Amino acid sequence: DIQMTQSPASLSASVGETVTITCRASENIYSYLAWYQQKQGKSPQLLVYNAKTLAEGVPSRFSGSGSGTQFSLKINSLQPEDFGSYYCQHHYGTPYTFGGGTKLEIK
Amino acid sequence: VQLQQSGAELVRPGASVKISCKAFGYTFTNHHINWVKQRPGQGLDWIGYINPYNDYTSYNQKFKGKATLTVDKSSSTAYMELSSLTSEDSAVYYCASEGGLYYGTFAYWGQGTLVTVSA
Numbered sequence: 001d002i003q004m005t006q007s008p009a010s011l012s013a014s015v016g017e018t019v020t021i022t023c024r025a026s027e028n029i030y031s032y033l034a035w036y037q038q039k040q041g042k043s044p045q046l047l048v049y050n051a052k053t054l055a056e057g058v059p060s061r062f063s064g065s066g067s068g069t070q071f072s073l074k075i076n077s078l079q080p081e082d083f084g085s086y087y088c089q090h091h092y093g094t095p096y097t098f099g100g101g102t103k104l105e106i107k
Numbered sequence: 108v109q110l111q112q113s114g115a116e117l118v119r120p121g122a123s124v125k126i127s128c129k130a131f132g133y134t135f136t137n138h139h140i141n142w143v144k145q146r147p148g149q150g151l152d153w154i155g156y157i158n159p160y161n162d163y164t165s166y167n168q169k170f171k172g173k174a175t176l177t178v179d180k181s182s183s184t185a186y187m188e189l190s191s192l193t194s195e196d197s198a199v200y201y202c203a204s205e206g207g208l209y210y211g212t213f214a215y216w217g218q219g220t221l222v223t224v225s226a
Contacts, residue, residue: 090211095168
């Protein structure tokens, strides 16, 4: 199975800051990488797929990049509603696997 | 598109439970239904998917023998049965659909079903 490793595990930032979360795959997954946001007690929400394509309705302050084994999610000008947990997940065939998550908290 | 899951379950160790996911707003047979497990305070684990068009299933090896996926096309409902339950199966279970995007990109999620295994 492809292992997905996210960093950092937690992150503290202020409103207006820019943050970057990284994700590494244990083997080449080309651009088959998705990012999700999950708020406490809620279902995950798709943010990005195919490494850099924003899902419908996702604000442009979110951006995804990378290919192969190294990927990142950048959030420009953090807003209060951006705090929560973020997960990467490969969609390069089954079994789909998720990273361990990054918890983004308010500083 | 909406996926509506059944309510929370409290089940005894060793028992089985069947949870449901009813789809609204699209043609049910057009998109896979995936199931994802999330233990309290933990990450996400993909269980498997079912293709409602032909009942084809694909399971994560770690859930083979634990989860069984089925559908009822007449009611646009997907089911997941979990057997021989232990405390390790206590979790929130989500159904999710690609909704026309690439396979494995979960654009739509149910609200989750909490399964608690306790005597």
